[in-house]
Amino acid sequence: MSTSTLIMAVHAQEILDSRGNPTLTVTVELGGGLQASASVPSGASTGANEAVELRDGDASRYGGKGVRKAVVSVEQAIADAVRGLDALDQAALDHRLIDLDGTSNKARLGANAMLGVSMAVARAAAAAQELPLYAYLGGRGATLLPMPSMNVLNGGKHADSGLDFQEFMIVPVGAPSFAEAMRFGAETYAALRRLLRKDRLSTAVGDEGGFAPALPSNEAACDYIVAAIEEAGYKPGVDVAIALDPAASSFGSNGSYYVGRNGGRIDRAGLLELYGRWIETYPIVSIEDGFAEDDWQGFVDQNAAQGGQIQVMGDDITVTNPRFIQEAIERKAMNAVLIKLNQIGTVTETVSAVNLCHRTGWKVMVSHRSGETIDSFIADFAVATAAGQIKSGAPCRGERLAKYNRLMVIERELGDKAVFANPFANQPRLQERVQ
Template identity: 30%
Template sequence: MESQEELKDQAIAYYNNNKVPMRMQEVLNAMFHVQPEDVNGYVSKYFEDLSMAPTISKAVAIRSLDNKGCCSILTKLYCKVRNNEKLVGESRVCIDSELVDSCKDEDKDTEDGRTAEVDDAINLINNEIQNILISKTPSHQHALDEEVYSFVETRRIALLEKNEDRQAEEATPQPAIDDNKKGSKKSGKGSGKKKNTQIAIVPDKVKEVLYPGSSSVTALSQAFCTASAVLAGTSVFDHLIQSSGGDDYSICLPLPVITILQSGKAALGKSNCVKEFMVVPSPSMKFSEAIPAVIKLHGALMRLLCAKGGVTAKNVNDFGALCPALDKPEQGLDMIIEALSQQGLEMGKDFFFILNSSAHDYFDYEKGKYEVITGALKASEDMADFWTDLCNRYPSIIGIIDPVRPEEAASWNKVCSEISDRCLIITEKGYDRPGLLKNQTLDFHQFATSGLVMRLTGCNTVTHITECAKKMIDCGNTVMLAGGENESNSTLLVDVAIASKARFIKLGAPARGERIAKFNRLLELEEELGERRTQWGTLEFPVIPPKLPTPSPTDENETSTES
């Protein structure tokens, strides 16, 4: 056994090595001048500031349920804080479907597919990814986001290469065509049937294949956010602003884009061209005035629909929106304008319209036209006139999301050149996901927008969202962050929107707890921020000029010859 003298020497060495006597002397001297009422609290706070930075001890993911009772991911982040393991952050991530409303029934996501993605993400978090997080500092948001994303992205690329190799091996060579047999059939007049003329349809962008369990990326990114804010004793948006190197004192709260009515291809009625009728308050209106006004608007429309169609007419969908049977979009617009005027408010002054067209939903891929109203088809080149006419008759429309398919560049550019001077041309499907978009060089001569919708889902990290938002704002675009059909009570989206300087946040309707929680967060921040809160300026509409056709080499040669 060690003697008392040896133990004493070891204790003295241990305390001196950790500067305990010096620290005790410092705190006692400082405390004497302050003479605080809570002596132990003062000493505790002094040593707390000197303690080691918290480090991640484990990450635990389990199954949870979203607002629709579907499988989702609950991720809990534990850290070693002053020698104790504590739960410091968590996130709830829901899995949305990315299919259009008009897809075939057999193509629609099943709960089995959603559950498989959830289980794969949980397995990644609880095993492989957890091993790379141990002892890391959660406040290093950017570094952790990049490390987790790179881990999953590397496996995605490897999986793609493996699938390509397998497909190449399985591909069977096509038999050679005997030239002697070509044209063996008679080609005389009337010898064959009349040829079918097919419309050339620009295909949709190929859907990206993500690595199974990619939702683990955003699940952990959101958990890092909440953990860092808790440990720093600050709000999530302040943590994000500081971690990105910003020092903004003034804060602009995102304007809520609120879904009032839902229509579209999958809804009742003949009108297909507007999936969501949304309203946004004027920047000069306080949230404490705007949100109650929207709730009254929602209630007034509910009573109006009940009077016409009975009590079932007040039922709402997954977005919390009312779903009347509309035969044309003007009916929905007029209905909202009338209900708003009954409250003494004016559309175009107090509130404005933003329409979610979601053109992919009502595009007929067999006929190559847009079925704007059931039975009424419009060619792609006619869609610009359609939207121009609607915006001329309803000047309170300040934004349209995907008015045509972004893949149809000529039609998209024509819409932009016609109405971009008074209406934001916003896309949700026109660009790659934020993780890819933030590193891409944008060619606005080929495809231009004045707004972008982003979602904090899939393998998008919080860092991807904030960096991509900065890039698009610098390019003159307005940013809108959006929730999904499947949601939780988390209000993180509001804080990320603030840190991203998003002008709009798409929240759905003022119904159901998961959405009301986000409205309440906006109301709380309006009061808490005080002098830090600044109002948005006048909304600017960046004019997108018509695109001139690129001259062919033949044209250039002819021009040079003539000169």
């Protein structure tokens, strides 16, 4: 063991995320003098079973959202516990953190404190090995660039647009490379801005960079996106498709849903029927969190009825936790899982969640959070784990573009080794559109 990769010191600092709320950045120093840092995101639409952030609860500072307690966790308990560990052994580090916390949801030390340390150590180890982060975490086989899903219209908890559904995304399924996928997306986004302005609708953006106009219906969002795809010179469903994140936990529970823009309260079967109509009408390739996190039957029904046509993805119901993902596998509740590092709290546990999906043959999408920083860790992580998909918001706002721009750099670094593939190529409806 080289002393140059031993962890010598760990520091943390309270900073602000993209919503102006506190989060923290963690810096790790190794024996050779090398330092590396990582910043932690925070979500607005969160699952009940996510790992818990440690917040101060002091109403006199940041409305109680301060993270000074998390900083103390890093600089005292965690620093003492990890000092002297080899940064090259990520699993040993993460298991030390898990054992030190001793809770099922990271509540004692805080998932934000633990994840900041876990990510910073991974980045320091990669630098010590003189490797890009994706190559350090994923090895020589880390060559797959992810298909981006870009949030271009915001609703739900991410904006005040009045839309019931949280995210309406564009997916450049016809692009031949990641860089071209970003061009397809940026041009469609620009076309959408022009159409909204033409109709004198707001082009102010929500938390994730998508526009937040006051539209008359949820369907109108899809209509505008299809029009924007065509306005940009692309074919809907052939070049650019649509993905949805209704975030149904925000408007329903126990099999009952209030979809105000679609007539009010409907039951599980009614919501499934609504999705079915949309799938037939619009070039939709993926629906994430189409039902609430407590509605397992809704996911099971959707996967049985629509899983052969689209990607049925879990997020709030699976929370990047292998235990819940395994339950979803046994119930046949979906065919894809969203992955967020801060839902589980360590790099090692997140890798385990991805690997479980891969072994099952399920698709994976690595995701940002609505409260983000300019840290691009998830871009490298998506390549390292061969996720195949990523969402990081609109092609707008620096904290979103940091991830997309990093992926374009990675693609260029990989050169001829870079692989970019459409994860939805086998969907029968897309094949029909191509024909």
